Amino acid sequence: MDDGSPAWRVHAGLCWFSAGLVACGSFLLAPVKFAAQLSTLPQLLEVGRLQFLALHTAQWLLLPTLAAWAYLGRASGWRLAGSVGALALFVVQMGALQPELDRRLAMQILGESPGPSAHHTVYGILEALKIACLVAAGVSRRSKG
Numbered sequence: 140m141d142d143g144s145p146a147w148r149v150h151a152g153l154c155w156f157s158a159g160l161v162a163c164g165s166f167l168l169a170p171v172k173f174a175a176q177l178s179t180l181p182q183l184l185e186v187g188r189l190q191f192l193a194l195h196t197a198q199w200l201l202l203p204t205l206a207a208w209a210y211l212g213r214a215s216g217w218r219l220a221g222s223v224g225a226l227a228l229f230v231v232q233m234g235a236l237q238p239e240l241d242r243r244l245a246m247q248i249l250g251e252s253p254g255p256s257a258h259h260t261v262y263g264i265l266e267a268l269k270i271a272c273l274v275a276a277g278v279s280r281r282s283k284g
Contacts, residue, residue: 142280147218150208154221154277157201158270164194165266181248188244195233202226209276221276228269236262 209222
């Protein structure tokens with residue numbers, strides 16, 4: 140497919156939309172909610188749980204679609220690598236990190252202290268890498284050969 144085709148323009152737009160969704164949901168809205176002074180910590184954590192449920196649901200719909208679109212459309216270079224890479228990072232987050240993060244969140248909502256963990260830091264690093272992959276896929280052009 141040609142880079143200027145409507146299909147690839149939509150793909151690029153969805154890459155940018157997905158990158159913005161992840162950036163806003165994880166790096167803007169997640170920390171901002173804790174500035175609310177009229178809510179208890181368990182209430183804010185429950186809001187966070189719902190926020191990430193919505194964010195993850197959107198990603199389960201968008202990221203496989205983008206990766207399949209790039210693969211089946213015979214994309215190459217950064218468009219393919221970024222689309223597939225974003226999906227791979229998300230699958231790692233959901234499989235390797237999210238179950239433990241959910242367990243820790245449930246403990247905190249119940250008032251228990253789960254102790255220190257690097258899970259949130261690793262999750263954040265993977266989020267940043269996922270955004271980079273989506274941006275790379277969104278800006279890539281087919282190399283002129």
